[in-house]
Amino acid sequence: xxxxxxxxxxxxxxxxxxxxxxxxxxxxxxxxxxxxxxxxxxxxxxxxxxxxxxxxxxxxxxxxxxxxxxxxxxxxx
Ligand SMILES: [Zn+2]
Numbered sequence: 763x764x765x766x767x768x769x770x771x772x773x774x775x776x777x778x779x780x781x782x783x784x785x786x787x788x789x790x791x792x793x794x795x796x797x798x799x800x801x802x803x804x805x806x807x808x809x810x811x812x813x814x815x816x817x818x819x820x821x822x823x824x825x826x827x828x829x830x831x832x833x834x835x836x837x838x839x
Contacts, residue, residue, distance in 0.1 A: 775799075
C-alpha cells in the first residue's frame, strides 16, 4: 500500500489516496466528476514511502500505463 497525492486539473481538487501498487491510477475527480484526476509524483506520500521503491515500480510499468491523460509523465509536464 502506498499513499498517492492526486490533483484535479479541472477544479484543483487535491486528495491523498491509499492504493496498492498494482491498482490502476484514478482518473475521475471525486469533486467535479471529470476525467482529469491525475497522480502527483512529488507528493508527501511519495517521499514517505521512499524514492527507490516508487521509482522502480514506475519504470517497470509497461507503456500502456502512459499514453493517456492520466499519465503524469506525459500530461502537463
Ligand atoms: Zn475536479
